[in-house]
Amino acid sequence: MLRLISWLILIGIFLLAGYGLNLIRVAVMDKIADPSAIIWWRVLIGSFLMVGGLSFLGGFLFYRDKKQGRVRKPVWKIKKEQEKRQRQQQESK
Incomplete structure (x- = not known):
């Protein structure tokens, strides 16, 4: 049951990202068709949904x-840990 719920959440988030x-x-198509169209709010909401959805999926x-x-x-x-180990070895000599 938990797997089903997690799948539904993931699919919902994926659909929101697609909608964004x-x-x-x-x-963009409206701006091409009518250059006087105001599109900033749709681009802003779409970007928020897309970035938010993709970051949620990536984090998951x-x-x-x-x-x-x-x-x-x-x-x-890894390099930092190697350098730390080398310094400790040099100090112990």
């Missing part, structure tokens, strides 16, 4: 993969 992209597309996938141990550390963090 559609709002942007329609606003990142959290799930991190929980399953599929995410590795960033390169800068």
Whole structure:
């Protein structure tokens, strides 16, 4: 039951992101058809929905993969840890 609920939430968020992209597309087409059209509010709402939906989906996938141990550390963090270990080894000599 929980999987069904999570799938419904993900599909809903994905549809909202798609609707945001559609709002942007329609606003641009309206601007092409009628240069005096005011489109800023549709572009703003569409961008918010699209970016918000995609960031939610990306965060969900990142959290799930991190929980399953599929995410590795960033390169800068690995280098920092190696440098710290080297300094500790040099100080212990």
